[in-house]
Amino acid sequence: MRRADFKRKTRVIVVDDNYDHASGIRELINLEQDYEVIANAGNVNVAISLIKKYQPDIVLMDINMPETDGITAISEIEKLGLKTRIIALTGYDEADLIYRAMKIGAKGYILKTMASAQLIRALDEVSMGKIYLPSVLCSKFFEYFQAAERNEKAYNATDDEENLLNYLTNREEEVLGLLTEGITYKGVAQQLFISETTVKTHVNNIFQKLQVNDRTQAVLYAINKGFSAKKKAKIA
Amino acid sequence: MRRADFKRKTRVIVVDDNYDHASGIRELINLEQDYEVIANAGNVNVAISLIKKYQPDIVLMDINMPETDGITAISEIEKLGLKTRIIALTGYDEADLIYRAMKIGAKGYILKTMASAQLIRALDEVSMGKIYLPSVLCSKFFEYFQAAERNEKAYNATDDEENLLNYLTNREEEVLGLLTEGITYKGVAQQLFISETTVKTHVNNIFQKLQVNDRTQAVLYAINKGFSAKKKAKIA
DNA sequence: CGTTTTCTAAATCTTAAGATCTAGTTCTTA
């Protein structure tokens, strides 16, 4: 008696607006002894209520659907907080779709054009709690991911030149740090154990260095340039 | 005459503080006809100057090094803006290291314990401009990536309840929007074509609704809650 | 139709904020 005979089958729901395609997948999966397709859904709303009802182990979600897009659907399903794992399914290997799907919590991504063996492998991997992303798609993902990170950086690319924060002294940074917490002169003075007039001196110097006119502008400048009130803990 | 005879070999620099290990890799790579190790570096500083000098096609970077860590090193190298591609190398498959390395631009990630064939495959893939991440590491990456995204969401999950911004009227939102640009009462009055005293009234109401004492705190609150000065264009 | 918001605005008052100048101490560095 084999082990598998004891095991409950892994329950799958297929979401695809193309009925023929959904049926194809269903048959394919039902050939496997470890899996059973317990329902099909032609649109997102039906899918979500079915998922709520049956709480399947895995959802195969077609992303290229009219009406509500599949990405939003994944997001909705993830919000339910079930143990259900989602595998995304598309016709094309668009980098941004792969990125977005994985970002919001898909556990796998496969193309419809891929061999059926890939689908089964994806089910195997994902049902074991792993991520399944074929290397071609993995590459696509990282192209997009790294480009996104580069843009993020470029946006905050305040690092070297033209970052007026670099001209601040340590003490001025400390003071600015407190300003970015919305503290008054008096409060800053108390926290740093210096007089209020000293704080004013520092703040005025900060204004000049940052080329701003008041504390709000200074705080905004600091935040936009990624000032993080670091260096606070200074072991004397 | 084979095509490969014409091709310039792909130039590799190995960065590893363990000399024996670096030598091992060097020999391994030099067995391949398509690759040549043009230099070794035992620490990050040497590595960077060598990379600047030779501009290799690929850098094999050990992450587990004393002194400067390899992650920072990758970051530094990426900043140079060369066409050099970096493959990270570690002894263990720590998810956060994989995540951080890939995030800052590594094109591949392999473990020292992996077979030498993997190393060569990584070189092949990466030199062709692709990403190389073995499926085990790919899974690790996504574990971390998706967890990070979930936390990001949870952090901004200030949306509904307890977001005092929701109590603001349209006009108040407009005024706050201008405050978050560091504009004075007078400036706001001019932009909205209302009197300065009216602006003061609005601002005071904003303070009360947001439970803050001054404009800096109001701006900070707004920014932290994801206020984006939307709804600005209001077609009358 | 009366009531409640919302937007407007004036008057008055207090104080925190910001500008400017001077100056002493300490520490670094050429």
Place this chain on the structure above:
DNA sequence: TAAGAACTAGATCTTAAGATTTAGAAAACG
């Protein structure tokens, strides 16, 4: 050792900010 930068702080002055009260007009609402 002299020069400069950094941190400190007092004095003085101006103005922008913020608090508070009152109130009219228009729109929304029940």
